Amino acid sequence: MKRRAFIKSSSLASGAFLIPSFLKPFEAMAKPELTGYKNLVIIQLSGGNDGLNTIVPHGNDIYYQKRKTLAIANTVIVKLNDIQGLNPNLAALQEIYDQGWMSIINSVGYPNPDRSHFRSMDIWQTASNADQFLSTGWVGRYLDANCQSCPNPYTAIEVDDTLSLAMKGTQMKGIAVQDPNKLLQTTREPFFKDLVHQPNNEHLNEDNLGYLYKTMIETYSSADYIQNTSKTYKVTAEYPSTGFANQLKTVSKFINAGLQTRVYYVSLSGFDTHTNQQNQQGRQLKIYADAVAAFIKDLKQTGKLDDTLVMTFSEFGRRVEQNASNGTDHGTANNVFVFGGKLAKAGFYNDAPDLTNLENGDLKYQIDFRNVYATMLDKWLNVNNSQILNQNFSSLNFI
Amino acid sequence: MNNARQIKHLYARGGFGIAMGELLQRKNWSVKKAVKKLFAVSEPIVPLNVLTENLDLQSRADLTEDQRRAFQEKRNQQERTLNKAWMQQLSTTTDQLREKMTLFWHNHFACNIGNAYYQQQLNNVQRTHALGNFKTLLLEVSQTPAMLQFLNNQQNVKAHPNENFARELMELFTLGRGHYTEEDIKESARAFTGWAFNGKTGEYGFRTGTHDNRTKTFMGQTADFCGEDIINIILQNKQTAIFISTKLYCYLVNETPNDTHIAQMADLFYSSGYEIKSLLELVFTSDWFYEPQNIGNLIKSPVELLVGLNRQFGIRYDNLDVLLQFQRTLGQVLFKPPNVAGWPGGRNWIDSSSLMYRIKIPSTILNAGVIDFTGKATPDDEAYLASQRKQQFNVINRVQAQPDWNRFLQEIPLQFPHLEIASLLLEPPLNARVTTEVNNAPDIKTLVIQLVSTPEYQLC
Numbered sequence: 110m111k112r113r114a115f116i117k118s119s120s121l122a123s124g125a126f127l128i129p130s131f132l133k134p135f136e137a138m139a140k141p142e143l144t145g146y147k148n149l150v151i152i153q154l155s156g157g158n159d160g161l162n163t164i165v166p167h168g169n170d171i172y173y174q175k176r177k178t179l180a181i182a183n184t185v186i187v188k189l190n191d192i193q194g195l196n197p198n199l200a201a202l203q204e205i206y207d208q209g210w211m212s213i214i215n216s217v218g219y220p221n222p223d224r225s226h227f228r229s230m231d232i233w234q235t236a237s238n239a240d241q242f243l244s245t246g247w248v249g250r251y252l253d254a255n256c257q258s259c260p261n262p263y264t265a266i267e268v269d270d271t272l273s274l275a276m277k278g279t280q281m282k283g284i285a286v287q288d289p290n291k292l293l294q295t296t297r298e299p300f301f302k303d304l305v306h307q308p309n310n311e312h313l314n315e316d317n318l319g320y321l322y323k324t325m326i327e328t329y330s331s332a333d334y335i336q337n338t339s340k341t342y343k344v345t346a347e348y349p350s351t352g353f354a355n356q357l358k359t360v361s362k363f364i365n366a367g368l369q370t371r372v373y374y375v376s377l378s379g380f381d382t383h384t385n386q387q388n389q390q391g392r393q394l395k396i397y398a399d400a401v402a403a404f405i406k407d408l409k410q411t412g413k414l415d416d417t418l419v420m421t422f423s424e425f426g427r428r429v430e431q432n433a434s435n436g437t438d439h440g441t442a443n444n445v446f447v448f449g450g451k452l453a454k455a456g457f458y459n460d461a462p463d464l465t466n467l468e469n470g471d472l473k474y475q476i477d478f479r480n481v482y483a484t485m486l487d488k489w490l491n492v493n494n495s496q497i498l499n500q501n502f503s504s505l506n507f508i
Numbered sequence: 509m510n511n512a513r514q515i516k517h518l519y520a521r522g523g524f525g526i527a528m529g530e531l532l533q534r535k536n537w538s539v540k541k542a543v544k545k546l547f548a549v550s551e552p553i554v555p556l557n558v559l560t561e562n563l564d565l566q567s568r569a570d571l572t573e574d575q576r577r578a579f580q581e582k583r584n585q586q587e588r589t590l591n592k593a594w595m596q597q598l599s600t601t602t603d604q605l606r607e608k609m610t611l612f613w614h615n616h617f618a619c620n621i622g623n624a625y626y627q628q629q630l631n632n633v634q635r636t637h638a639l640g641n642f643k644t645l646l647l648e649v650s651q652t653p654a655m656l657q658f659l660n661n662q663q664n665v666k667a668h669p670n671e672n673f674a675r676e677l678m679e680l681f682t683l684g685r686g687h688y689t690e691e692d693i694k695e696s697a698r699a700f701t702g703w704a705f706n707g708k709t710g711e712y713g714f715r716t717g718t719h720d721n722r723t724k725t726f727m728g729q730t731a732d733f734c735g736e737d738i739i740n741i742i743l744q745n746k747q748t749a750i751f752i753s754t755k756l757y758c759y760l761v762n763e764t765p766n767d768t769h770i771a772q773m774a775d776l777f778y779s780s781g782y783e784i785k786s787l788l789e790l791v792f793t794s795d796w797f798y799e800p801q802n803i804g805n806l807i808k809s810p811v812e813l814l815v816g817l818n819r820q821f822g823i824r825y826d827n828l829d830v831l832l833q834f835q836r837t838l839g840q841v842l843f844k845p846p847n848v849a850g851w852p853g854g855r856n857w858i859d860s861s862s863l864m865y866r867i868k869i870p871s872t873i874l875n876a877g878v879i880d881f882t883g884k885a886t887p888d889d890e891a892y893l894a895s896q897r898k899q900q901f902n903v904i905n906r907v908q909a910q911p912d913w914n915r916f917l918q919e920i921p922l923q924f925p926h927l928e929i930a931s932l933l934l935e936p937p938l939n940a941r942v943t944t945e946v947n948n949a950p951d952i953k954t955l956v957i958q959l960v961s962t963p964e965y966q967l968c
Contacts (some may be wrong), residue, residue: 210850227846227847228847231847240675242847242848242849242857244849244852262860268859270837271837271839271861271862272860272862273862274846276859277856277859282859282860283859284859284861286858295864295868301867304962306961314811316805316962317805317806317807317854317855317967318804318805318936318964318967320855320858321807321858321863321963321966321967322963324645324858324859324860324863324900325863325963327860328861328863328864329861375635384573384576385573386579400707432871434573434576486845491836
């Protein structure tokens with residue numbers, strides 16, 4: 110079915126219809142301005158990226174002993190120091206690293222690590238303890254804590270079709286936008302429009318029906334705001350033609366158009382490499398690095414790099430020793446990357462992972478991931494991290 | 509006497525809604541008669557039996573990489589088959605109450621493992637005892653390979669106790685947080701050592717060799733307890749009846765607990781020896797169940813939304829995969845709860861994008877349209893994706909569904925007022941504006957499509 114026919118057949122017959130009289134358009138509500146704010150871009154690598162074959166400890170013999178067929182050959186590694194270097198597929202990041210725009214934090218994890226994708230991703234997204242189940246995400250709780258000053262869903266945007274748990278708070282949630290124009294078109298179906306554009310709207314009830322209408326109206330208003338604001342800017346920088354690069358290009362468009370968004374969330378899948386890892390992981394790492402390098406250079410060019418912090422994580426790393434089928438199994442601690450124009454500590458933030466001191470064959474974490482979150486909350490988003498992480502975590506010095 | 513409103517509410521909560529024709533036939537029934545009927549048709553137990561092969565019993569040691577991949581694909585295939593079979597059963601069965609309660613236990617005893625055969629088995633245990641005795645249900649669920657595996661009791665042995673099962677048993681299945689100590693967890697974990705299944709046959713069997721038969725002190729009592737003893741002690745504690753009653757109250761009545769009503773439920777549940785049917789009868793025949801504040805105020809889960817729509821309009825799908833895609837997009841895939849605590853539910857189902865899809869999906873299905881979205885990969889897809897060059901699904905799904913419009917329209921009496929149709933299709937009471945607009949709809953089909961696209965339709 111053609112796009113046009115689709116819109117027609119799935120649109121609803123129009124007519125001023127079904128709107129509680131207490132509603133009013135979101136535009137008419139208070140609209141505080143945000144000025145001089147900084148952006149945080151979170152990149153999730155889903156599937157448990159093998160950190161040891163990403164930032165390769167080429168100076169450590171144990172690495173080559175434990176990974177007889179899977180180790181990255183010493184000759185092709187992009188060496189950053191005597192111990193560690195980049196997987197050759199990350200070559201595009203060398204320039205970024207050399208400019209002082211990249212910081213690599215080694216051995217990030219949490220106590221009693223969980224090796225299930227589901228559970229570990231939940232832990233990273235909710236910032237919970239390993240034995241605690243939270244139904245709100247850490248960005249969502251950041252939104253909750255800032256409801257008063259930034260009540261709009263577009264304060265946090267996930268460039269995707271569906272919203273991750275990380276972005277969901279109790280009061281506030283971010284908004285998922287894969288393509289601003291498509292979102293706008295969907296909300297502009299006549300029926301939807303009728304539901305939100307009604308006169309005589311006073312206030313929203315606190316019950317579930319009121320909540321649904323409120324969400325609908327916010328979506329409607331946000332779609333309008335995001336499309337109309339972002340269309341004023343055209344990205345001129347070159348990006349690779351991958352889906353992931355396109356998502357970052359969209360983030361660049363949003364940032365450069367001056368969207369009042371504090372947090373962006375993007376993910377790249379395909380890192381669950383149990384077998385025949387080298388090619389698969391290499392392919393994904395190249396997609397990642399080429400897109401990120403383009404994005405960082407683009408932001409530098411437009412003068413936005415100093416106002417932007419980019420953080421990349423994966424739900425866990427891999428075991429130190431390779432498995433029998435040229436892959437690696439689920440492990441624990443991993444590296445986190447931070448990019449930005451004003452890093453306090455560029456390069457390696459801390460020492461390379463200790464391959465001699467393992468726990469059941471897995472790396473021991475040196476830095477709790479919540480210390481990384483705390484740093485971004487305290488020093489970048491200017492909120493007290495204990496409000497959001499439910500306990501106080503000390504900040505690190507990468508920004 | 510016209511009890512349409514009460515009967516509609518009963519079916520919205522004790523099932524997945526009632527088709528218009530059936531409701532019109534029963535509108536003069538007493539509530540008591542309708543409740544009796546609801547239980548009567550749920551007497552038969554129709555298990556899911558679509559999977560006959562337990563893939564985990566095969567040895568995989570010597571597989572080549574291609575064979576491994578094929579094996580994984582077969583596993584995924586089983587998961588899809590099972591999911592679709594249950595969706596189909598939910599959408600077509602007459603024993604709504606049993607299925608509605610099976611869904612409740614599915615979330616209460618949440619389990620997410622790669623073995624679909626074991627999932628099917630667990631699901632059938634939950635179905636068999638859905639309206640039976642909670643103690644039997646708890647015991648049988650705890651001894652399924654699915655749960656033994658998911659909560660690591662398989663690794664719970666005398667020399668190295670694994671406390672996962674003991675902790676979740678108390679925190680999530682029976683007492684709730686704050687009603688036991690860390691010491692209770694440690695001690696009871698020892699009692700559950702030896703509860704295991706045979707990896708070669710898939711059968712549960714108690715292993716005396718790994719069981720810790722020294723004395724344990726649990727909740728103030730000391731003896732050489734085994735797992736069954738621990739469960740008995742937990743059930744002797746009335747807090748278990750209160751915990752389950754509260755959860756059930758939130759599922760069937762209102763997300764905001766009412767202490768008086770819950771105490772009433774818990775008293776009966778406890779004194780009946782944990783008979784679920786008695787507890788449900790109490791709820792469905794209580795006056796408070798039909799009070800206005802308890803009607804049309806619960807947000808349907810994605811599965812409830814889809815199943816309700818399927819039932820109301822007798823929808824047939826050319827390809828049931830689309831139902832799986834809907835579940836993913838809306839955030840509830842059967843057999844894939846996000847974690848051991850299950851789906852959080854309520855307002856957690858709703859965010860900007862999920863609400864958009866929820867409002868769009870019913871009209872799209874009823875209008876034979878196309879839905880256009882890119883699915884987000886689940887952790888299970890990751891291994892598959894890692895081996896693929898394409899890193900994103902670009903799914904444009906033709907819904908290809910046939911609603912039974914003939915049946916639906918025939919069930920509506922001639923000259924039946926539009927307003928009546930609206931009030932039968934939507935649970936929340938209609939406000940003045942709805943009343944006016946409904947009367948102006950050009951025809952019934954347009955009216956109905958508009959009604960299923962309202963925020964009101966998201967509520968039950």
